[in-house]
Amino acid sequence: GDYIFYTDWMWTSFVVFSVSQSTMLAVGAIYYMLFTGVPGTATYYATITTIYTWVAKGAWFALGYPYDFIVVPVWIPSAMLLDLTYWATRRNKHTAIIIGGTLVGLSFPLFNMVNLLLIRDPLEVAFKYPRPTLPAYMTPTEPQVGKFYN
Numbered sequence: 001g002d003y004i005f006y007t008d009w010m011w012t013s014f015v016v017f018s019v020s021q022s023t024m025l026a027v028g029a030i031y032y033m034l035f036t037g038v039p040g041t042a043t044y045y046a047t048i049t050t051i052y053t054w055v056a057k058g059a060w061f062a063l064g065y066p067y068d069f070i071v072v073p074v075w076i077p078s079a080m081l082l083d084l085t086y087w088a089t090r091r092n093k094h095t096a097i098i099i100g101g102t103l104v105g106l107s108f109p110l111f112n113m114v115n116l117l118l119i120r121d122p123l124e125v126a127f128k129y130p131r132p133t134l135p136a137y138m139t140p141t142e143p144q145v146g147k148f149y150n
Contacts, residue, residue, distance in 0.1 A: 014109070014116070017073070022108035025049070025075050026101040029082055033096065039087040042100075046079035066129040068120050074111040078104045 028049075029042035050072060057070040085100035 010122075014113075018109040018112060021073055021075070021112075022078065022105050025078060025108065026082065026104040029079055029104075030097055030100065033083075033086050034093055037091065039083050039091075042079040042082040042086070043076060046075035049075050066125050068122075068125050071116065071119055073108075074115050075108075077111050078108045081107055 025042075025046060029045045032041040032045050033039070053070070053072045057067075057072060060070050061067055081103045082096075082100040085103060086096040089095040089099065
């Protein structure tokens with residue numbers, strides 16, 4: 001199954017997801033904070049993102065994948081640090097972006113490392129839950145190229 005792919009690329013995918021998701025959190029939350037001017041909007045943004053991921057997790061589970069197939073990242077604590085920075089810098093936008101963005105970039109991978117240590121081993125999941133089979137009309141057929149050539 002494709003679950004083993006994760007164990008082959010575990011560290012690479014952790015780094016790529018850490019960089020992309022912490023950037024998504026910092027940029028999106030700072031945009032919200034600067035647009036509204038209200039401390040606390042980063043945590044609100046992270047909560048919405050977490051709920052969206054729960055919905056995606058439920059959708060994949062409904063399709064027959066194991067519950068651990070989607071891991072919900074821990075956005076909220078990093079967003080709380082961003083809110084705290086925004087509040088502590090007396091709403092200085094540039095300082096909030098530099099210090100808050102740095103705190104998000106440093107804390108997000110740490111929180112998610114703990115999160116990933118708590119889930120089941122992907123190899124165990126791969127063997128316990130074989131990949132759902134496709135219905136007959138979606139099953140790929142062998143290519144017929146060169147069929148009549150000897």
